[in-house]
Amino acid sequence: MKVKYRSNLVAGIVSVILGIICMVLIPRQIGEDYSATYGITSKTVPYAVAVLWIVCGLVLMFQSLVLKKDEIKSFEVAKEVKALAYMAVLLIYAVLFTRSFLASTIFLGVATLMFTGSRKKTFYLIILGVVVILYLLFSKVLHVQLP
Numbered sequence: 001m002k003v004k005y006r007s008n009l010v011a012g013i014v015s016v017i018l019g020i021i022c023m024v025l026i027p028r029q030i031g032e033d034y035s036a037t038y039g040i041t042s043k044t045v046p047y048a049v050a051v052l053w054i055v056c057g058l059v060l061m062f063q064s065l066v067l068k069k070d071e072i073k074s075f076e077v078a079k080e081v082k083a084l085a086y087m088a089v090l091l092i093y094a095v096l097f098t099r100s101f102l103a104s105t106i107f108l109g110v111a112t113l114m115f116t117g118s119r120k121k122t123f124y125l126i127i128l129g130v131v132v133i134l135y136l137l138f139s140k141v142l143h144v145q146l147p
Contacts, residue, residue, distance in 0.1 A: 008064035015057030022050035101146040
């Protein structure tokens with residue numbers, strides 16, 4: 001199945017949506033800096049990036065809808081299944097990461113090796129070893145609390 005889309009329009013819509021998501025998430029993710037009563041706070045740069053993201057998206061949409069500067073592109077859904085499956089792996093990783101750094105990172109490493117078609121068992125052992133060493137380094141030596 002072939003899907004056709006207008007590149008600037010789709011990129012603009014996605015950009016505006018992501019900018020709005022950032023604007024909504026910033027107050028929840030970044031604490032309020034009470035020491036600064038004016039000027040630049042801890043939220044200034046993230047808000048500026050979100051606004052820039054929205055403005056760029058609106059410019060792309062304007063170019064597409066008003067100026068008609070747009071390319072119609074297409075892609076084969078069957079060819080993109082692997083990419084969509086890897087996006088699902090990243091989503092699973094994000095969900096698992098809230099539970100356990102160790103399990104989620106091992107899952108991501110092993111899944112990535114499987115997607116690339118790696119058959120060497122040493123690569124899988126390296127992934128396991130590096131993840132465990134990083135976990136021990138951060139949690140036991142540096143005393144960083146990991147999920």
